[in-house]
Amino acid sequence: MIKEILMPKLGLTMVEGKIIQWFVKEGEFVNVGDKLFEVETDKLTNEIMADTEGILKNILVNEGETAEVKALIGIIAGENDDISSILTNSGVEIQQLIDIEFSEETPITEQPENIESSYIKATPYAKKLAEERGIDINNVTATGYRGTIVANDVENAEINEIKIKVTPTARKMAEDKGINLAEIYTGTKIKKADILAIEEKYPQDNEFENEKASSMRKIIAQRMKNTWAGTPMVTFNMEADMTETINLREKLKAVYERDGIRLTYNHIIMKILSKLLVKYRYLNASFDNDTIIYHKHVNLGIAVDVEKGLMVPNVKEIEKMTLREIAVQTEKLIEDARTNKLSPDYLSGGTFTITNLGMFGIESFSPIINKPEVAILGINKIAEKPVVVNKEIVIRPMMNLSLTTDHSLVDGALSAKFLKEIVEIIENPYLLID
Amino acid sequence: MRQITFSQATLEAMAEEMRRDENIFVMGEDIARQGGVFGQFKGLSDEFGDRIMDTPISETAIIGAAVGAAMAGMRPVADMHFADFMGVAMDELFNQMAKIRYMFGGQTTVPMIVRAPDGLSSCAAAQHSQSIEAWFMNIPGIKVVAPSNPADAKGLLKSALRDDNPVIYFENKILYREKGEVSEEEFLVPIGKANIVREGTDITIISYSIGMKKAYEVADKLEKQGIHAEIIDLRTLVPYDKEAILKSVKKTHRLAIIHEAVKQGGAGSEIAAFVAENAIEYLDAPIMRFGAPFVPVPFSPPLEKAYRLDSDKIVEEILEKF
Structure with missing residues (x-):
């Protein structure tokens, strides 16, 4: 039986996916439930299992390549199955015919595609140059004849890479010991003796351990850097007296618990936000160059720390929800995020985000906005503090709120007004039924 | 002179x-x-x-x-x-x-x-x-x-x-x-010594005898494309000047050999093999041999014309390797 492997659609908004890894090599046998490949969308990465047993005959989309949803990315088939018609339809066979037409004098037979693809085509001189100059030939873009890396390509690659002259032995030693050649390069060729000298100088060569960053970490890093570099962010802080909100929670908690629902301060603050964000349209918006995009609904995101990093699922159309519904839905999303069961749709389309570091004792911080949103609310620790009420010093449970806004759309006065209104409702939660 | x-x-x-x-x-x-x-x-x-x-x-x-x-x-x-x-x-x-x-x-x-x-x-x-x-x-x-x-x-x-x-x-x-x-004074040309007739940096073209006419034509055409060919007139095939060949190839990183004789098993094959054995790490393109097709020389004038080396085709093939 022949099974075409298609790029899965992981959520409504997914249009394409990138293959991060094939767990099975071409020609290997897979059982139902075996890990087949890992795919990355702009939101997350997922491991896809085989739902058919057979031999993985062809990988049509290689690691690092991107394919549209429903595109043919591989074929599982039995040993004697003829898959040529599938390949013809997918354009693979046609490509091979063209190759043959252009190949010179007939006796030369081309290597099968899968063998060639793993070999880096570079001229001997290009390889020699790359080795001499410490350039990884894998990172060089080929512009030469028949897709071959030629010396010129290595020279161009060098512009982007620091030129490091190093003997092959020294290179190997540096790799083994995790020494970064770029850091010790002074312009003269690095030799074995230089590496040994470094070792002597810093005898604990295990001070560093390198780990390749996960896809999620790379995505987080990229998004954070882009936001940080491209957004004028201001963080505003204001304290709220939690007395009334604590009372509210204590009274509702017991009621909710009967139905197995856990109520947290997050849920109450989310309820407050769901109300206010309908009123403060600028805070529930996106800004795209010269266009302000107001979102019809409030899709409220909550930052969840998961094993490998951070995820921000959002509660859709929260403005229509009761506190009870908010509590149920939020906890489900958090649970799904932590068990990697989250549908990607819940990771996109958010309009505002909250992030709570109170349980770690944090009293104030500057959260980074989750683009393309324009604001994020940081929630801090509730701490008993002396405050002045009616000219008397009393002890009250206080909590600081840290609101970061994108100043390109949201001005300081508006941010302050919004934050003040949150605090007002926290201090007088009866306003929720107003 | x-x-x-x-x-x-x-x-x-x-x-x-x-x-x-x-x-x-x-x-x-x-x-x-x-x-x-x-x-x-x-x-x-x-x-x-x-x-x-x-x-x-x-x-x-x-x-x-x-x-x-x-x-x-x-x-x-x-x-x-x-x-x-x-x-x-x-x-x-x-x-x-x-x-x-x-x-x-x-x-x-x-x-x-x-x-x-x-x-x-x-x-x-x-x-x-x-x-x-x-x-x-x-x-x-x-x-x-x-x-x-x-x-x-x-x-x-x-x-x-x-x-x-x-x-x-x-x-x-x-x-x-x-x-x-030709100088009127007496002179000898030593057997075994090639002549670098034109210095260049981008490709070495080796030839001898009538093939040299093509070598010059090809080099002139390449020059118009900004490619500076070095031309070696081998002069002697046995013994041939290995030193001159290696020195040039190590400089230009590309090699083309042109001769009127049949390409298969021709002098170019020996030179190509010698360079591959001794300087493959200096090559930035496949070695290119240009010679006659593997057929007897035709009598028919149009066929004889087709049999001859064509400098345009040689140039085209060389350019593909850049």
């Missing part, structure tokens, strides 16, 4: 050396009375009388007699009329001429020259148009030279006439008429 033809240059070399060494004499068909089919012996018999001898039509006899004379202390020059006819005397050439010095442990030498006019002329067909230098690159005991211009023709012939080993002197039929600067 004065300009003389290739043919005149060989005549001068013969006359000068025959005056210098009375052991030199010439045997061949139609060379004394007629002066050679290409005029390359014209007037020699006036000065040297019976040292220029017309022979019966028997290459076997000519080479056999020359080998004997050389062993007896003479320095015979055997003219083959057309290189294509050497096949008739092949045993004399490759078993006798090439091996005798070795077989007798150096007790005798065979200082002789076989003059072999070769190459395409105009519709001379399959048996009168060949370039067969590669055959003799595979026979130890023979030196092989193939000059490309009048000066080298003279200098190499004079060196060959003084060499104590058998030398096959391939002289291209079309080149006989070509003029070039």
Whole structure:
């Protein structure tokens, strides 16, 4: 039986996916439930299992390549199955015919595609140059004849890479010991003796351990850097007296618990936000160059720390929800995020985000906005503090709120007004039924 | 400097050396009375009388007699009329001429020259148009030279006439008429030394004999594309100048070899293999060989034209490798 492997659609908004890894090599046998490949969308990465047993005959989309949803990315088939018609339809066979037409004098037979693809085509001189100059030939873009890396390509690659002259032995030693050649390069060729000298100088060569960053970490890093570099962010802080909100929670908690629902301060603050964000349209918006995009609904995101990093699922159309519904839905999303069961749709389309570091004792911080949103609310620790009420010093449970806004759309006065209104409702939660 | 033809240059070399060494004499068909089919012996018999001898039509006899004379202390020059006819005397050439010095442990030498006019002329067909230098690159005991211009023709012939080993002197039929600067002062061109006729940085083009005309054409066309070709005139095929080839390839990182002879198993194959063995790490493109297709030379004029090297096609193929 022949099974075409298609790029899965992981959520409504997914249009394409990138293959991060094939767990099975071409020609290997897979059982139902075996890990087949890992795919990355702009939101997350997922491991896809085989739902058919057979031999993985062809990988049509290689690691690092991107394919549209429903595109043919591989074929599982039995040993004697003829898959040529599938390949013809997918354009693979046609490509091979063209190759043959252009190949010179007939006796030369081309290597099968899968063998060639793993070999880096570079001229001997290009390889020699790359080795001499410490350039990884894998990172060089080929512009030469028949897709071959030629010396010129290595020279161009060098512009982007620091030129490091190093003997092959020294290179190997540096790799083994995790020494970064770029850091010790002074312009003269690095030799074995230089590496040994470094070792002597810093005898604990295990001070560093390198780990390749996960896809999620790379995505987080990229998004954070882009936001940080491209957004004028201001963080505003204001304290709220939690007395009334604590009372509210204590009274509702017991009621909710009967139905197995856990109520947290997050849920109450989310309820407050769901109300206010309908009123403060600028805070529930996106800004795209010269266009302000107001979102019809409030899709409220909550930052969840998961094993490998951070995820921000959002509660859709929260403005229509009761506190009870908010509590149920939020906890489900958090649970799904932590068990990697989250549908990607819940990771996109958010309009505002909250992030709570109170349980770690944090009293104030500057959260980074989750683009393309324009604001994020940081929630801090509730701490008993002396405050002045009616000219008397009393002890009250206080909590600081840290609101970061994108100043390109949201001005300081508006941010302050919004934050003040949150605090007002926290201090007088009866306003929720107003 | 004065300009003389290739043919005149060989005549001068013969006359000068025959005056210098009375052991030199010439045997061949139609060379004394007629002066050679290409005029390359014209007037020699006036000065040297019976040292220029017309022979019966028997290459076997000519080479056999020359080998004997050389062993007896003479320095015979055997003219083959057309290189294509050497096949008739092949045993004399490759078993006798090439091996005798070795077989007798150096007790005798065979200082002789076989003059072999070769190459395409105009519709001379399959048996009168060949370039067969590669055959003799595979026979130890023979030196092989193939000059490309009048000066080298003279200098190499004079060196060959003084060499104590058998030398096959391939002289291209079309080149006989070509003029070039030749010094009036006496000079020799050493056997085994290539000539870097044009310096360049991007590709080494190696050729010899008539192939050099294509080498220049190709280099000129490449120059217009901004590619500076280095041209090596090999001059001598056995021994060939390995040092010059390696030095150039290590500089330019690309190699093309051009010859009129058949590409398969041609001189270019030997050079390509030598470079691949010794300097593959310096190559930034596949080695390119340009020679005749693997077919007999056609008589038909359009087909003969198609058979010839085309510098435009060579340029095109070279450009693909950049």
